[in-house]
Amino acid sequence: MKTIPAKSILSPFREHGWFGSNYTVNLYRGCNHGCIYCDSRSECYGLDHFDIVFAKEDAITIFENELRSKRRKGLVLTGAMGDPYNRYEAKEKLTRSMLQALERYGFGVVLLTKSALVTRDIDLFQKISSHLPCGVSITITTADDMLAKKIETKVSPPSKRFAALENLSKKDIPAGITLMPTLPFITDTLDGVSEIVERAAAAGAAWVYAEEKMAVSLRDRQRAYFYMQLEEHFPGLMEQYVEQFGNRYWCETQNEKLWNHFVSECERYGLAYTMPEIEALIRRNTERQMTLF
Secondary structure: OOOEEOOOEEOOOOOOHHHHOOHHHHHHHEEOEEOOOOOOHHHHHOOOOOOOEEEEEOOOHHHHHHHOOOOOOOOOOOOOOOOOOOHHHHOOHHHHHHHHHHHHOOEEEEEEOOHHHHHHHHHHHHHEEEEEEEEEEEOOOOOOHHHHHHOOOOOOOHHHHHHHHHHHHOOOOOEEEEOOOOOOOOOOOOOHHHHHHHHHHHHHOOOEOOOOOEEEEEHHHHHHHHHHHHHHHHOOHHHHHHHHHHHEEEEEEOOHHHHHHHHHHHHOOEEEEOOOHHHHHHHOOOOOHHHHO
């Protein structure tokens, strides 16, 4: 496990953040899940050698000092720039220590992950969700384990992620699915979307969230990496991307049709799919704490 120095861990949002968050946290730099579509490889984020994971030195000490110094409590988002349950977390337990600190200092959490390791910390999510805003959103882009092995090469298969979602839901932890990105010619099918929503409902999910674009974003070195992976795993598909999308940032084929189908399926199974609905679910059982947020 390599380390890098860090001056700060907790970053505030200037405006309303994703899932209603007020702050964001990244205890690690980089991610080794090997997802071929990850936008965090883009140059604008400055993460060279993105697939190499570094732990931030004295991360928890710095993090706790920052929590103590905040006059305003809030909801902390983690997992937007790298999975908090990367392969090193099982040993390092930085994410577990972060959750303990959040509960101790009265901050809520919304955590994004693709890893079944999230179930290790069910006890902490239960403790937090009993009196603070709390949510776990597990990213699932396809329900097909074999297909997922090609596009998310070193990640828990979808079957294990659905099982993790069911374990969280059974413990009354607000949990759902993040269905993004959608890959043209690979995962953008009506049947594929239906299967994810149906299995989410069967696992007890409270929500399935997708962006209305139903697309994948591609730019600079991330586009180059993605095309290289297409050549390896889906021969001939790169040419289709080049022909149809050129240098477009958002790449989609049937976003309106797919979005309408997605909405219809969520409503059919009674799942939340809009961000305001999901934020309300994450902040449930926290009426007494709302003045702090």
